[in-house]
Amino acid sequence: MSGNKAVAYVEPGVVEIETIDYPDLRLHDGPGVDPRNVGRDCRHGVIVKVLASNICGSDQHMVRGRTTAPAGLVLGHEITGEVVEKGPDVEYIHEGDIVSVPFNIACGRCRNCKERKTGICLNVNPVRPGSAYGYVDMGGWAGGQAEYVMVPYADFNLLRFRDADQAREKLLDLTMLSDIFPTGFHGCVSAGVGVGSTVYIAGAGPVGLAAAASAQLLGAAVVIVGDLNGERLAQARSFGCETVDLTRGAPEDQIEDIIGEPEVDAAVDAVGFEAKGHGKDAHEAPATVLNSLMSVARAGASLGIPGLYVTEDPGGIDSDAQSGSLKLRLGLGWAKSHSFTTGQCPVMKYHRELAMAILHDRVQIAKAVNAQIISLDEAPRGYEEFDKGASRKYVLDPHGALQRFKKAA
Structure with a gap:
């Protein structure tokens, strides 16, 4: 040929x-x-x-x-x-x-x-x-x-x-x-999802949805998916997930409405470096997801980060973002004894x-x-x-x- x-x-x-x-x-x-x-x-x-x-x-x-x-x-x-x-x-x-x-x-x-x-x-x-x-x-x-x-x-x-x-x-x-299926699954395994877990997954794109299905397969009690896109949230609900509409603001209050407390056992970042902030007219803010996961994950929890982060982003919002340097609340993660797993699945x-x-x-x-x-x-x-x-x-x-x-x- x-x-x-x-x-x-x-x-x-x-x-x-x-x-x-x-x-x-x-x-x-x-x-x-x-x-x-x-x-x-x-x-x-x-x-x-x-x-x-x-x-x-x-x-x-x-x-x-x-x-x-x-x-x-x-x-x-x-x-x-x-x-x-x-x-x-x-x-x-x-x-x-x-x-x-x-x-x-x-x-x-x-x-x-x-x-x-x-x-x-x-x-x-x-x-x-x-x-x-x-x-x-x-x-x-x-x-x-x-x-x-x-x-x-x-x-x-x-x-x-x-x-x-x-x-x-x-x-x-x-x-x-x-x-995407192994990647979503890896995010959940890295976050410690297991039988009876409460899980928050940031992002309802294909990897986030695959992570949600993976969390169910692993035995999670409640799988919550957050996104700014209403169509994608509807897709998450179609197979039994709870959802958080991030156009309404940060996820903590909505998570508390669902499970009775603002923190979950395991958290997964299925968004990556093109993340936007929370709210109806949110603009790009690349550290938003990582920082919000540290807020909603309980002390001692693990964060699975299958979302992509890069070392060079020509379209980054500032010089730090263009080199993959994000403004993380690492002190919060340290204080809550969080562990992080990143990289290719x-x-x-x-x-x-x-x-x-x-x-x-x-x-x-x-x-x-x-x-x-x-x-x-x-x-x-x-x-x-x-x-x-x-x-x-x-x-x-x-x-x-x-x-x-x-x-x-």
């Missing part, structure tokens, strides 16, 4: 469908590729025919111009597909396998990978620990919002579904395994168990995040609507593998 349609970042607010080279088992030069990675041989890799690839809020940060992403970067780190070619060093993955691709790229050999910290692999990104497909400063691995993508270290990275037919039947749910730590929960109908994650299937060519519309606050998780369908779910709907 000679061509491969893909979604590329052009400039702030603009993505386009481009035809790029069909992938092979080598990392080539291109937008965002670190020179030290150019020519990297991937005999351990496979070529995946993309059956589903999702638009993520992290992608949206780049498309808004809030990172240093270069023009021409092929987007997409949420990938589920079929293996169509494998490298000579791949032993356990085979052509025809249906697989989930963790958004973390991990070698499986370094100290961090051996400690299950696959979000900060030491060998795949010359810039800093950790890598991902189609993302700024992550080494330059091509993204998966495309027809085909190369996946390195396949034996280690890929989650293979034993029953390919069953996987295709559950594909719309299983596509959430590459990122180590997807492989959770994805097999979460896949079993999906395959055995313990959770309907696609319904919780309001998955909407669109074609690859419709990706620019998906980005535009998502940027305007649509309460949908856009799932790209490059090869028509998801059409059965559209008919069912």
Whole structure:
């Protein structure tokens, strides 16, 4: 094959469908590729025919111009597909396998990978620990919002579904395994969510909704979701969450109305660095969520922070925000003996168990995040609507593998 349609970042607010080279088992030069990675041989890799690839809020940060992403970067780190070619060093993955691709790229050999910290692999990104497909400063691995993508270290990275037919039947749910479901789950686990917990989740975007579904799966007694977007709050209520309307102000009083006290057992930040303040006409205030979580989390609680924070934000509200320096009330967190967990979710730590929960109908994650299937060519519309606050998780369908779910709907 000679061509491969893909979604590329052009400039702030603009993505386009481009035809790029069909992938092979080598990392080539291109937008965002670190020179030290150019020519990297991937005999351990496979070529995946993309059956589903999702638009993520992290992608949206780049498309808004809030990172240093270069023009021409092929987007997409949420990938589920079929293996169509494998490298000579791949032993356990085979052509025809249906697989989930963790958004973390991990070698499986370094100290961090051996400690299950696959979000900060030491060998795949010359810039800093950790890598991902189609993302700024992550080494330059091509993204998966495309027809085909190369996946390195396949034996280690890929989650293979034993029953390919069953996987295709559950594909719309299983596509959430590459990122947002494990990420939301990781936020809850990091926050100490367990049976009988009261939980506050800041943000009702797809990751926040995935975190809410995860909290329910973990046995939380009450799951409260806060947001400024009424449509997204309605989506949270659709599967049994309580909600806090942050256009009415800070969350404490509304939380007290729900559970009888203003503090919760566990708190999760599913917003990240583009946070806004509280109130009807709130403006951007990037430390708002972190500071409010310290206010609403009880003494001794843990805070899970799967929301993205960056080291460079060209659109930051001031020079501190532009370098990722936020005005945190760390004294409050210290006084309440809070613990914080940040960083990329180590997807492989959770994805097999979460896949079993999906395959055995313990959770309907696609319904919780309001998955909407669109074609690859419709990706620019998906980005535009998502940027305007649509309460949908856009799932790209490059090869028509998801059409059965559209008919069912």
